[in-house]
Amino acid sequence: MGVFATTAEPGTGHEQVVFCQDQPTGLRAIIAIYSTALGPALGGTRFYPYASEADALHDVLELSRGMAYKNAMAGLDLGGGKAVIWGDPDQLKTEALLRAYGRFVESLGGRYYTACDVGTYVPDMDVVARETRFATGRSRESGGAGDSSILTAWGVFQAMRAAAEHRWGSPSLAGRRIGIAGLGKVGRYLTGHLIDEGASVVATDVDERATDWARATYPQVDLVADTDTLIRGDIDVYAPCALGGALDDDTVAALRATVVVGAANNQLAHPGVEKQLAERGILYAPDYVVNAGGVIQVADEVTGASALSASGRYGFDFDRAKARATRIYQTTLRILRTADADGVPPAVAADRLAERRMAEVGRLRGIHLR
Ligand code: NAI
Numbered sequence: 001m002g003v004f005a006t007t008a009e010p011g012t013g014h015e016q017v018v019f020c021q022d023q024p025t026g027l028r029a030i031i032a033i034y035s036t037a038l039g040p041a042l043g044g045t046r047f048y049p050y051a052s053e054a055d056a057l058h059d060v061l062e063l064s065r066g067m068a069y070k071n072a073m074a075g076l077d078l079g080g081g082k083a084v085i086w087g088d089p090d091q092l093k094t095e096a097l098l099r100a101y102g103r104f105v106e107s108l109g110g111r112y113y114t115a116c117d118v119g120t121y122v123p124d125m126d127v128v129a130r131e132t133r134f135a136t137g138r139s140r141e142s143g144g145a146g147d148s149s150i151l152t153a154w155g156v157f158q159a160m161r162a163a164a165e166h167r168w169g170s171p172s173l174a175g176r177r178i179g180i181a182g183l184g185k186v187g188r189y190l191t192g193h194l195i196d197e198g199a200s201v202v203a204t205d206v207d208e209r210a211t212d213w214a215r216a217t218y219p220q221v222d223l224v225a226d227t228d229t230l231i232r233g234d235i236d237v238y239a240p241c242a243l244g245g246a247l248d249d250d251t252v253a254a255l256r257a258t259v260v261v262g263a264a265n266n267q268l269a270h271p272g273v274e275k276q277l278a279e280r281g282i283l284y285a286p287d288y289v290v291n292a293g294g295v296i297q298v299a300d301e302v303t304g305a306s307a308l309s310a311s312g313r314y315g316f317d318f319d320r321a322k323a324r325a326t327r328i329y330q331t332t333l334r335i336l337r338t339a340d341a342d343g344v345p346p347a348v349a350a351d352r353l354a355e356r357r358m359a360e361v362g363r364l365r366g367i368h369l370r
Pocket of ligand 1: 210
């Protein structure tokens, strides 16, 4: 498989794909930059035991493209990129490996900023940041944004309010029944926002620790055995907050909710699911629009390096990031309305708006500045 051939598939057009190897530490990483039209590429590092190099490459190309669209729709002056480290983090992850990786990130001179993703955590970014200026998602003690699931959940909640406004004419979720699949970092914060709002929550998780947490923290949450039971139940909104591919042919056919808003990335199992949802009258708020709160949170580390906050300080500013994540409400509403006006599913409307912003704002780079 050739990288040029892969990146030249219709609809893709990666600027740069970098293979990084450090044999003593076992580091094998691929950094993919989809677009820097809006600014330096930002996206997390996934540390995962892919079955093959081809799988790792495929994933990083898909994920980096997704980040370009997510960052564009979040209104950030950042392009899209992503990195994968190929291997089992439990076996391979060491300080030396993370620092070797950090040196490769640094070698790109700021074309790519990294962050946490599956298999990498805030303390890992602190280690990576010892070798590069271009790591976000660092700990608060190191001046970073910390746990990005806080604003991811806040943004999902705002998107859910926007979808309620669009569907029912009021953003209030009070009295609505929300089904959450996945009570992980994001699902837990989201549960809190919904309970505070006066919604009723039904949830499921495969991990007993997560359901134990729910029983102890929010005894009013109804717990069900599995996602299948959840989606066939009497819910107004379905919030997939576990893994990708949550919306497939069977799920869409069985779903009783008329609104889907959740944190999970890549919710549509295959192209065409967005049409099936629309045909069944289910309002689907596109995943990358809804879950942008996390990237907005870590992107504030980049913004904060050169912008004073309202409190007169440089560096990460939670209030500024939260204000930006709150705007996911307006962005979601705009996409849902544009989709109606254009007669296309919201996922298509979002892609079009993201592509337009990348083209229009990216074009400005053609105006020469000293
Ligand atoms: P997490 O790993 O903390 O939580 C995921 C939860 O889903 C876990 O409790 C897990 O046990 C549960 N789960 C796994 N398979 C399940 C299944 N079949 N049925 C029910 N529950 C299942 O992950 P986190 O950070 O909460 O993220 C959730 C989703 O949101 C992921 O898809 C992630 O990629 C996405 N996301 C997260 C962001 C963040 O800032 N944390 C940002 C943007 C997207």
